[in-house]
Amino acid sequence: MFQKSSITSLIRKLEHCALLSPEDKRALESVCGSVRQLPARSILVTEGDPAQRVNVILEGFACRFRLQADGRRQMVGLLLPGDMCDIRVCILKHMDHSIGTLSPVRVAQIPHESADWLMERCPRLARAFWWSTLVEESIAREWVVNVGHRTAFERMAHLFCEVFERLHAVGLTRGDTCDLPLTQSELGDALSLSAVHVNRVLMEMRHNGLITLRNQQLTIHDYPALRNVPGFDPRYLHLDGTNDPSFRAQEQTG
Amino acid sequence: MFQKSSITSLIRKLEHCALLSPEDKRALESVCGSVRQLPARSILVTEGDPAQRVNVILEGFACRFRLQADGRRQMVGLLLPGDMCDIRVCILKHMDHSIGTLSPVRVAQIPHESADWLMERCPRLARAFWWSTLVEESIAREWVVNVGHRTAFERMAHLFCEVFERLHAVGLTRGDTCDLPLTQSELGDALSLSAVHVNRVLMEMRHNGLITLRNQQLTIHDYPALRNVPGFDPRYLHLDGTNDPSFRAQEQTG
DNA sequence: CGACATTTTGATGAAGATCAAACTGGGTGG
DNA sequence: CCACCCAGTTTGATCTTCATCAAAATGTCG
Numbered sequence: 001m002f003q004k005s006s007i008t009s010l011i012r013k014l015e016h017c018a019l020l021s022p023e024d025k026r027a028l029e030s031v032c033g034s035v036r037q038l039p040a041r042s043i044l045v046t047e048g049d050p051a052q053r054v055n056v057i058l059e060g061f062a063c064r065f066r067l068q069a070d071g072r073r074q075m076v077g078l079l080l081p082g083d084m085c086d087i088r089v090c091i092l093k094h095m096d097h098s099i100g101t102l103s104p105v106r107v108a109q110i111p112h113e114s115a116d117w118l119m120e121r122c123p124r125l126a127r128a129f130w131w132s133t134l135v136e137e138s139i140a141r142e143w144v145v146n147v148g149h150r151t152a153f154e155r156m157a158h159l160f161c162e163v164f165e166r167l168h169a170v171g172l173t174r175g176d177t178c179d180l181p182l183t184q185s186e187l188g189d190a191l192s193l194s195a196v197h198v199n200r201v202l203m204e205m206r207h208n209g210l211i212t213l214r215n216q217q218l219t220i221h222d223y224p225a226l227r228n229v230p231g232f233d234p235r236y237l238h239l240d241g242t243n244d245p246s247f248r249a250q251e252q253t254g
Numbered sequence: 255m256f257q258k259s260s261i262t263s264l265i266r267k268l269e270h271c272a273l274l275s276p277e278d279k280r281a282l283e284s285v286c287g288s289v290r291q292l293p294a295r296s297i298l299v300t301e302g303d304p305a306q307r308v309n310v311i312l313e314g315f316a317c318r319f320r321l322q323a324d325g326r327r328q329m330v331g332l333l334l335p336g337d338m339c340d341i342r343v344c345i346l347k348h349m350d351h352s353i354g355t356l357s358p359v360r361v362a363q364i365p366h367e368s369a370d371w372l373m374e375r376c377p378r379l380a381r382a383f384w385w386s387t388l389v390e391e392s393i394a395r396e397w398v399v400n401v402g403h404r405t406a407f408e409r410m411a412h413l414f415c416e417v418f419e420r421l422h423a424v425g426l427t428r429g430d431t432c433d434l435p436l437t438q439s440e441l442g443d444a445l446s447l448s449a450v451h452v453n454r455v456l457m458e459m460r461h462n463g464l465i466t467l468r469n470q471q472l473t474i475h476d477y478p479a480l481r482n483v484p485g486f487d488p489r490y491l492h493l494d495g496t497n498d499p500s501f502r503a504q505e506q507t508g
Numbered sequence: 509c510g511a512c513a514t515t516t517t518g519a520t521g522a523a524g525a526t527c528a529a530a531c532t533g534g535g536t537g538g
Numbered sequence: 539c540c541a542c543c544c545a546g547t548t549t550g551a552t553c554t555t556c557a558t559c560a561a562a563a564t565g566t567c568g
Binding site: 017048064066068069070072074076077088089091092093094096097127130131133134136137138140141142143144145147148149192231233235236238240 | 271302318320322323324326328330331342343345346347348350351381384385387388390391392394395396397398399401402403446485487489490492494
Binding site for chain 3: 539540541542543544545546547548549550551552553554555556557558559560561562563564565566567568
């Protein structure tokens with residue numbers, strides 16, 4: 001019912017922090033046994049619920065969002081394969097946001113006892129988990145900057161760069177293209193733009209030859225130019241692979 | 255050179271997660287020995303620097319901010335007395351944002367070895383520290399919502415509610431008033447608004463009898479109405495005092 | 509008193525929201 | 539196989555919010 005390949009993304013991601021030993025990987029796999037498959041647009045975690053499990057996205061796109069008083073929803077983060085959410089969230093009485101899927105998603109749900117056990121037993125893993133929560137926090141701050149200080153065009157360019165870099169970090173890009181299974185209206189939720197305006201910006205980008213987005217596939221034709229639009233600086237993603245002194249082989253491939 | 259009263263705010267804040275034992279408090283005090291006094295508008299931590307210490311704000315207001323390519327700065331978080339920043343930040347190679355003071359600030363700087371020692375020795379403290387970083391993350395997400403989905407008027411009302419609640423949680427409000435030592439231009443940085451527009455919204459709020467803001471003092475005349483403007487829901491601050499099962503006495507006063 | 513930061517006011521312009529409607533394309537059922 | 543449906547995309551027109559520019563008023567501190 002679960003394949004080894006499930007957690008490839010997770011391992012690739014964590015190895016941006018520290019190289020994992022075979023035992024680390026085995027421990028990780030043993031804990032990711034219970035995998036659920038969810039359809040697109042389903043709810044994984046509901047705001048206000050008691051926090052129970054650690055969720056690891058194995059495949060597909062999901063998002064964190066907050067519901068507004070007026071019923072609208074604001075995305076406050078994107079969850080990609082390899083993202084492990086809320087390692088310590090059991091400390092809180094209730095979830096302060098919801099998590100929903102954007103595409104079909106395969107997710108491993110780890111009881112927090114198992115997570116605690118894992119962190120006690122494998123210090124390298126523990127370190128990598130903390131690293132990944134710090135990165136998420138950094139991304140959240142970048143989103144504040146994004147919706148706060150950038151034009152629609154810059155925002156969208158920034159989001160595309162972020163998604164591409166994050167997917168690249170877990171080996172899920174093919175050349176200059178990657179998945180992006182969001183409707184224009186969902187892009188609007190992420191960027192705080194109306195669907196109409198998303199559409200216009202998108203056409204402008206296509207027209208400029210920067211990207212194409214069709215069939216849930218994003219292709220970046222001119223990455224330097226795209227990066228240049230918002231002044232994208234990938235350091236906030238902490239993917240430079242030197243977070244751990246013991247990190248050596250940065251370019252090994254699976 | 256340091257008074258017991260220094261860490262009152264910190265203790266009051268952490269006790270929203272779990273009641274601390276006298277030993278916990280003593281350990282905390284012993285570690286906050288080295289206190290620095292900084293003038294307003296000084297830099298505490300610079301983006302890109304190696305992450306070294308844990309900073310605890312004892313007195314005054316500070317903020318996290320990111321510098322933009324165009325030199326403008328976007329505030330991505332407010333640090334109030336009792337806020338302990340970046341407990342685990344030593345995992346990252348470099349800081350992904352800067353921290354600066356808004357008013358004169360007294361800050362305790364804890365070497366991360368001491369922080370680790372503290373967390374090993376006092377599990378209740380460790381738990382409270384994690385709680386506080388999760389709360390900060392939650393606040394960061396709320397800021398995304400704030401600048402993303404709310405009008406200038408709602409944004410400002412929301413920020414005022416947040417600051418008041420957070421200060422109230424550490425016993426730093428007097429009746430319906432609290433400190434707010436930000437210029438209108440700094441408020442603009444926090445809310446992603448121009449200083450001019452901040453001014454106009456402020457006047458409207460005053461005119462509506464909601465608040466007054468003078469001499470760095472915020473007075474909220476009609477809290478229910480103010481809360482109602484953005485639909486402020488304080489749950490994201492996790493201050494309900496029930497995060498820990500052992501929590502009992504919620505209303506004890508120092 | 510004078511220099512300087514901050515607040516206030518006015519006028520204008522631009523980015524993006526909103527409303528409305530047409531167009532596209534894949535999937536379903538008759 | 540076609541007609542239909544529905545979600546998503548595209549286009550147009552109008553309106554609101556807020557930024558920007560400019561300048562006057564106020565306050566503060568040496």
